Structure formats: structure tokens, C-alpha cells
Amino acid sequence: MAYKRFFAFGCSFTRYTWTTWADIVAAANPDAEYYNLGEPGSGCNIMLSRIMQADQVYNFNEEDLVIVQWSGINRESRFLKEGWKHMVNSVHHAFAKTFIKMFSDPTHSCLTAYAAMKSVMTLLDSKHVTHYHLSMIPIVDFESTKDEHVHFKPVDGSELDVVKETYKSIIERVRPSYFEKIWNSDWESRPNRPDMKHHIFSTIRKDSHPTPEEHLMYIRAVLPEVEISTEIQDNVMIDNKKVLSQVNLPDGSVKCFVNNTVKRIVIEDVPSVY
Amino acid sequence: MYKRFFAFGCSFTMYHWVTWADIVAYSYPDAKYFNFGVNGGGNQQILSRIMEADQLYKFTKDDLIIVQWTNVAREDRYLDGHWATGGNVYSNSLFDEQFIKKYCNNTHFLLRDLAAIKSVNAFLKGIGCTYFNLSMVDINTINQYENTKVKDIEQTNLFETYKDVLGCIKPSFHSTLFNCDWWSRTPRPTTIYSTGVVCEKDPHPTPAEHLEYLKTVLPELPLAQDIESVISKVNETVLSTNNLSSLQVPVRLGNIKRPSGAMLKIKDFCYGLSGISGAEQIYDIH
Numbered sequence: 127m128a129y130k131r132f133f134a135f136g137c138s139f140t141r142y143t144w145t146t147w148a149d150i151v152a153a154a155n156p157d158a159e160y161y162n163l164g165e166p167g168s169g170c171n172i173m174l175s176r177i178m179q180a181d182q183v184y185n186f187n188e189e190d191l192v193i194v195q196w197s198g199i200n201r202e203s204r205f206l207k208e209g210w211k212h213m214v215n216s217v218h219h220a221f222a223k224t225f226i227k228m229f230s231d232p233t234h235s236c237l238t239a240y241a242a243m244k245s246v247m248t249l250l251d252s253k254h255v256t257h258y259h260l261s262m263i264p265i266v267d268f269e270s271t272k273d274e275h276v277h278f279k280p281v282d283g284s285e286l287d288v289v290k291e292t293y294k295s296i297i298e299r300v301r302p303s304y305f306e307k308i309w310n311s312d313w314e315s316r317p318n319r320p321d322m323k324h325h326i327f328s329t330i331r332k333d334s335h336p337t338p339e340e341h342l343m344y345i346r347a348v349l350p351e352v353e354i355s356t357e358i359q360d361n362v363m364i365d366n367k368k369v370l371s372q373v374n375l376p377d378g379s380v381k382c383f384v385n386n387t388v389k390r391i392v393i394e395d396v397p398s399v400y
Numbered sequence: 401m402y403k404r405f406f407a408f409g410c411s412f413t414m415y416h417w418v419t420w421a422d423i424v425a426y427s428y429p430d431a432k433y434f435n436f437g438v439n440g441g442g443n444q445q446i447l448s449r450i451m452e453a454d455q456l457y458k459f460t461k462d463d464l465i466i467v468q469w470t471n472v473a474r475e476d477r478y479l480d481g482h483w484a485t486g487g488n489v490y491s492n493s494l495f496d497e498q499f500i501k502k503y504c505n506n507t508h509f510l511l512r513d514l515a516a517i518k519s520v521n522a523f524l525k526g527i528g529c530t531y532f533n534l535s536m537v538d539i540n541t542i543n544q545y546e547n548t549k550v551k552d553i554e555q556t557n558l559f560e561t562y563k564d565v566l567g568c569i570k571p572s573f574h575s576t577l578f579n580c581d582w583w584s585r586t587p588r589p590t591t592i593y594s595t596g597v598v599c600e601k602d603p604h605p606t607p608a609e610h611l612e613y614l615k616t617v618l619p620e621l622p623l624a625q626d627i628e629s630v631i632s633k634v635n636e637t638v639l640s641t642n643n644l645s646s647l648q649v650p651v652r653l654g655n656i657k658r659p660s661g662a663m664l665k666i667k668d669f670c671y672g673l674s675g676i677s678g679a680e681q682i683y684d685i686h
Binding site for chain 1 (some may be wrong): 445452456479507508515518520522526554556558564565617
């Protein structure tokens with residue numbers, strides 16, 4: 127089907143300084159106007175808010191393709207004076223440790239995240255929109271992903287199991303995660319990482335975000351509904367070479383989304399969506 | 401007519417005495433009644449409960465579902481096995497001044513709650529059931545204890561974005577009954593909270609006020625023919641009993657039974673972490 131618009135929502139796995147899965151899907155749908163409303167650090171609650179706002183502004187319909195890349199469900203985003211601030215993981219977060227210690231609760235995360243997912247899915251179902259749901263890390267066994275581990279409180283497994291069982295039909299609609307499919311459930315399993323000058327520490331570090339090639343691998347593994355031509359694959363690999371061969375900057379020094387074949391509208395271009 | 405009636409909201413939905421939800425349930429005796437109102441609950445918790453309830457009960461077109469939205473400046477946290485629902489953050493002991501200064505932003509509350517309201521309405525529309533939206537205070541009254549409307553440009557823009565969604569919500573208790581001043585109506589009942597605190601003028605609507613509200617904002621929903629006389633008696637009891645306490649048997653309609661068994665799997669609630677559970681029983685009105 128030729129979509130007229132393609133909307134992508136997610137975190138830094140969706141919008142980054144180099145080609146992501148969203149740019150690849152956009153390249154595969156060249157006639158669709160491409161909105162990448164992802165934002166690094168986003169949690170599920172900001173995605174719910176942003177998708178609902180986007181529907182108010184753009185009125186999703188059956189000619190649209192919407193793909194949501196759900197992020198770590200432990201995350202929490204709050205809109206403050208300076209804009210959205212994100213609690214991402216134990217290192218990168220805008221919230222004080224006291225906040226996390228007092229208010230982080232895995233059951234709260236599950237209850238709110240699964241309700242958000244169900245809300246989004248039912249909205250898009252009701253509007254006959256073609257939609258798919260991806261994930262950065264497992265949305266069920268999220269405690270195994272140490273990089274997203276922010277909880278200081280013990281987890282009552284039985285309580286979590288009840289919540290997961292309740293939302294089983296929703297959870298099943300989310301495709302397997304990058305962590306499982308690309309990293310084989312081990313963040314250390316893929317050592318050949320790009321160099322990135324860290325935006326906080328100003329030092330050069332290995333970047334754990336998927337490379338363009340890894341995004342391509344992921345899409346091919348979990349989203350066979352999207353046909354990716356040889357030409358697109360070649361263009362992604364050109365980007366991949368650039369990403370791996372230089373020190374990247376967080377402000378987007380590469381800017382070569384699928385070798386400059388896609389034009390993306392990002393959240394800053396849409397003032398009516400916060 | 402309706403096979404089931406689901407009510408969601410805060411203490412204006414489930415309280416020590418009869419609320420609008422009980423009046424509706426009384427009027428539709430053939431419908432199985434589910435009251436998921438929670439003392440101090442905010443709109444985030446309401447969204448979560450509605451989605452969870454559908455996962456368990458599978459709403460159908462034969463259901464009547466009424467959601468009573470509450471004021472936006474609330475923060476629901478599921479903590480240590482309970483929903484901690486202490487109501488307005490600006491008067492909630494769970495959140496100190498530092499938290500409010502650092503993390504509370506009215507635009508954040510609106511972004512969160514307007515998305516929740518839209519989500520629920522789109523969801524219920526898709527089900528094809530009969531549904532209505534009520535409200536405790538007007539959504540643009542950020543702090544339930546102040547009659548201050550939104551002025552901020554960001555928030556005004558949000559109201560414009562969500563204009564059609566907000567149009568689905570019936571006028572609030574606060575504006576319809578109380579003329580935007582909770583203490584404008586007398587006499588008020590006296591309530592003793594579980595903490596021992598005596599509330600000499602409880603601003604929660606009396607049974608008669610709940611009926612008045614329904615008749616004003618929801619004329620499309622016929623009520624039982626004898627509802628006036630039944631509520632009149634209950635109202636008298638509420639106003640004449642000076643020690644209504646959450647620890648006592650609530651004043652309710654008819655011969656109330658409280659069947660055992662959890663309604664939702666995550667069943668325990670507490671009010672402001674006080675440890676008093678409530679809010680989640682099937683009420684068999686007759």
C-alpha cells in the first residue's frame with residue numbers, strides 16, 4: 127500500500143544523529159510525507175501524550191502508516207519549564223536520586239506503560255491506521271537490561287506477573303526488541319561500536335545506539351511487512367561506513383539519513399505538538 | 401437495557417455515602433454495577449483503571465460507562481503494592497515543597513491528562529458502548545481549591561489542540577452546583593477521616609447534590625422514578641449524622657451487599673498512604 131504519511135514515534139532509537147529504522151522505513155515509502163516525532167530519552171508516557179497530540183493535529187487515517195518504538199518502560203518524562211525532561215537510566219536522568227528512590231516502582235511502570243500502549247493501539251485500530259509496535263528493550267523482562275535499571279526497591283515478581291498476564295494481549299502486539307534481536311540479550315555482545323563525543327562528559331566514548339546497519343538488521347528481522355530495496359540497503363551501508371569511520375557528535379555531524387534520500391519533519395518543526 | 405454499568409472517577413464517584421454512580425446503578429437494576437472510583441485518584445489512575453478493566457471485563461456495546469474526570473493537578477503513583485492517590489499535589493502530604501517546586505508543572509499535568517481523556521474517549525467510541533464524561537472541576541481549573549483558570553500560552557494552546565475532546569465533558573460539579581466555590585452551599589456534612597481528622601464541612605457533594613448534578617448535566621440518562629424520595633431519605637441521614645467515618649459502614653442506597661472477591665487484579669488502594677483500603681467492591685443495590 128502506498129501511504130500518504132508516515133509517522134514515527136520513539137526515543138533515540140528512532141531519532142538520532144544518524145540513520146535509524148524510521149529513516150529506513152521512510153526511504154521504503156518515498157511517496158509518504160515523513161514525520162519523525164521521536165526524541166532521545168523519551169519514555170512511554172511522553173509517547174502517549176505526543177501521539178494523542180499528533181492525532182489532534184494531523185487526524186490519522188487509513189492512508190497513514192504509524193510505527194511506535196516503545197522505549198524502556200522504567201523511563202519517565204516530565205514536562206518542566208525547560209521543556210520535556212527524561213529519567214532514562216541510572217546515569218542519564220534529569221531527576222534527583224531521591225525522586226527515583228521514592229517513586230520508582232516497577233509495577234507503576236508496567237501499569238502506566240501498558241495502559242499507554244493499549245490506548246495508542248486502540249486509537250489507531252479505531253481509525254483503521256496501519257500501525258506497528260517496536261521495542262528497544264523487552265517490555266516484559268525489562269529488569270534484565272541493566273542499562274535501564276533504575277529501581278532501588280525490590281520487585282514483587284508475583285504482582286508484576288499479574289499485571290503482565292492482564293495485559294498479555296497488548297504485550298503480544300509489540301515486536302521483539304533490539305536488545306533481544308540484535309544484541310542477543312547482552313549489551314556487550316556487539317563490540318564494534320561507533321565513536322561518539324559524549325554530550326555531558328565531552329569525552330569520546332563508544333556509542334551503544336544501533337548503527338545504521340543494525341537498524342537495517344532489526345527492521346528486516348521484526349518488520350517483514352516493510353520491503354527494503356537493494357538500493358536502500360546500499361545507502362544504509364554507506365551511512366554505516368561514515369558512522370563507524372569518524373568521531374560522531376551528538377548534534378548530528380553525520381546527517382546522512384539513508385545517504386540523504388529522506389527528508390524528515392521532526393518535533394521542532396511542529397510547534398503545536400509538545 | 402444495559403448489561404453492565406462501570407463507573408470511574410475519584411471520591412466524587414466512590415465515597416462514604418451515595419454518589420452519582422450509586423444513583424445511576426439504582427436506576428438500572430438489571431445492570432451489574434462496577435464502581436472503580438478511588439479517593440484522591442487522579443486522571444492518570446483513571447486511564448490505567450479503564451484500560452485494565454477492559455483487559456479483564458471486555459467492554460461491549462451493551463455496557464454503560466461513565467467517567468468522572470477529576471482535577472489535573474494530581475499525581476498517582478503505584479507504590480509498594482498500592483495506588484497512592486492523595487489528591488491534589490498542592491495539598492498532598494506525599495509531595496513536599498521541593499517536589500512541587502522541582503517536578504510539578506501545570507503544563508505537564510495538562511499534557512498528561514488531556515492525552516488520557518482523549519485516549520479514553522477514542523477507546524470507548526471504538527467499543528460502541530454508551531458512555532459519558534463527567535467532571536469534578538472544569539479541566540482548566542488547575543488547582544481544585546482555587547478558581548484560577550488557565551492563562552499560560554502553552555496551556556491555552558493545548559486547550560485549543562484538544563478543543564473537541566474537552567467538548568465531550570459535561571460541566572463540572574464545581575461550576576454547576578458550587579458556582580466555583582466549594583463552600584458556597586450549606587449545610588455541609590461532617591466527616592471523620594481515617595486519620596482521625598474531623599472535616600466539619602465536607603465539600604463532597606451530598607446525595608441530594610449528586611442527584612441534582614445528574615439531573616442538570618445528564619438529562620439524557622433517565623433515572624428511577626422513585627429516586628427523589630429515596631435520595632431525600634439518604635440525604636437526611638448524611639446531614640444528620642455528625643460522625644460519618646470511612647471506618648464505618650457507608651451510607652448507601654438500599655440493602656447493600658459487599659460480595660468478596662477482587663474486581664481488578666491489582667486491587668488494593670490506599671488513600672494518601674494512610675493504609676485504609678477502599679473503593680473496590682461490587683455493590684449490589686437491591
